[in-house]
Amino acid sequence: MNENANPTRPEVDFMDKAFIQQPFAAYERLREEEPVHRFLLPGGQFAWLVSRYEDALKVLQDSRFVTNPPNAGNEEASLPSHQEVISRNLISVGPEDHRRLRRLIQKAFTPRMIEGLRGRIEEISEELLDTIAGKGTRKMDLIEEYAFPLPIIVICEMLGVPLEDQDRFRGWSDVIMEGFNNPELDQASDEVMKAFVDYLQELIAERRKHLQNDLISSLISVEEEGEALTEQELYALVFVLIIAGHETTVNLIGNGVLALLEHPEQKQMLLAQPEFIQSAIEEMLRFNGPAEVSNIRWATEDLELDGKQIRQGDMLFVSLLSANRDSLKFQEPDTFDITRKVNDHIAFGKGVHYCLGAPLARLEGEIAVSALLRRMPDIRLEVEEEQLEWRPGMIIRGVKAFPVTF
Numbered sequence: 001m002n003e004n005a006n007p008t009r010p011e012v013d014f015m016d017k018a019f020i021q022q023p024f025a026a027y028e029r030l031r032e033e034e035p036v037h038r039f040l041l042p043g044g045q046f047a048w049l050v051s052r053y054e055d056a057l058k059v060l061q062d063s064r065f066v067t068n069p070p071n072a073g074n075e076e077a078s079l080p081s082h083q084e085v086i087s088r089n090l091i092s093v094g095p096e097d098h099r100r101l102r103r104l105i106q107k108a109f110t111p112r113m114i115e116g117l118r119g120r121i122e123e124i125s126e127e128l129l130d131t132i133a134g135k136g137t138r139k140m141d142l143i144e145e146y147a148f149p150l151p152i153i154v155i156c157e158m159l160g161v162p163l164e165d166q167d168r169f170r171g172w173s174d175v176i177m178e179g180f181n182n183p184e185l186d187q188a189s190d191e192v193m194k195a196f197v198d199y200l201q202e203l204i205a206e207r208r209k210h211l212q213n214d215l216i217s218s219l220i221s222v223e224e225e226g227e228a229l230t231e232q233e234l235y236a237l238v239f240v241l242i243i244a245g246h247e248t249t250v251n252l253i254g255n256g257v258l259a260l261l262e263h264p265e266q267k268q269m270l271l272a273q274p275e276f277i278q279s280a281i282e283e284m285l286r287f288n289g290p291a292e293v294s295n296i297r298w299a300t301e302d303l304e305l306d307g308k309q310i311r312q313g314d315m316l317f318v319s320l321l322s323a324n325r326d327s328l329k330f331q332e333p334d335t336f337d338i339t340r341k342v343n344d345h346i347a348f349g350k351g352v353h354y355c356l357g358a359p360l361a362r363l364e365g366e367i368a369v370s371a372l373l374r375r376m377p378d379i380r381l382e383v384e385e386e387q388l389e390w391r392p393g394m395i396i397r398g399v400k401a402f403p404v405t406f
């Protein structure tokens with residue numbers, strides 16, 4: 001059956017500005033009317049969008065859906081070298097390589113290791129707030145001046161990447177994320193990936209000569225000890241950590257603070273009872289999380305999902321944003337409640353690809369929001385909420401700029 005021949009099926013243009021500004025009503029309709037929805041990617045290929053919580057769990061936890069493209073081995077041979085390097089990353093390798101890489105890198109991201117960074121993250125957030133307060137204008141762009149620099153400084157310090165290179169990274173990672181599924185940006189994306197890989201090659205070659213007490217040096221030591229990690233995998237891992245460290249936590253802080261400003265009674269409650277910060281962060285992740293959809297999944301065999309026939313080789317996306325607002329799972333899903341007791345959101349995904357950086361992102365979010373409220377309790381939006389512009393693209397959910405007064 002041609003799915004598109006049915007005139008009653010909901011049509012959603014996921015790249016359309018109106019959708020990106022206000023996606024929740026469209027997602028609700030999809031969950032009700034066509035929870036497994038076939039749509040056309042801008043590049044002309046079909047994919048499925050999974051919008052209900054239960055289906056999302058099935059896709060993310062079922063080994064018949066994989067993150068490495070079918071025929072990846074054949075295609076790789078013809079990829080330009082910089083793309084081949086990047087294709088060896090944690091997100092897109094096959095299940096066996098994934099298990100090995102994940103085991104290696106996981107050690108640096110245990111909740112205990114991450115908790116050890118608390119003092120330094122607190123210092124960074126206080127320093128940023130000092131600089132902002134020192135301007136004397138009682139205004140700032142929350143993204144540009146606070147939410148963005150904080151996680152970048154943290155990941156750069158963890159990896160041992162010089163801080164003075166962070167502006168270059170920002171430009172690169174913006175192009176790469178916004179270029180995803182956007183053929184108009186294909187060439188720009190490709191050039192940027194090449195520049196990024198060239199940069200990493202230089203940095204890693206330099207670090208090999210002088211190992212330091214940082215994550216890149218530990219990964220180099222692992223690589224030099226044997227077969228566990230190839231040089232290409234090392235580049236790809238560092239690449240993914242830099243991109244992930246750039247694009248996500250910034251929007252946990254941004255979308256989270258926005259939710260507080262939209263719900264002044266919740267903000268007041270958090271000011272009066274700062275001990276709610278952890279459940280507040282979980283609710284921010286659920287209510288308007290930074291990762292709108294999962295990475296692509298490919299079906300390795302024909303199967304049925306919620307009444308739809310999925311064919312081997314089909315592409316699927318799970319909308320985490322939609323699943324986290326599913327009324328079949330959450331009570332009053334559109335209510336922002338920082339005291340919510342049961343909150344099994346999937347903002348960090350689920351299953352074997354569950355976010356590696358989740359403990360770090362939670363800690364950064366907790367420290368950043370707590371310090372901001374403590375130092376600037378009167379913070380408010382400087383523009384009407386409708387004037388905030390959301391970033392284009394399907395993957396990342398966050399505002400471009402966030403002007404506030406305090």
Ligand code: HEM
Binds near residue numbers: 102252294320
């Ligand atoms: C609030 C912030 C963050 C959110 C919402 C988030 C979300 C996610 C999600 C949903 C996935 C799984 C995608 C899928 O299954 O297709 C993921 C994977 C991943 N994340 Fe995060 N992330 C965040 C922060 C971070 C940070 C700070 C880092 C590292 C510095 C990081 C590193 C990774 C890596 C390496 C993976 C791939 C894991 C794998 O494939 O095994 N993330 N993240």
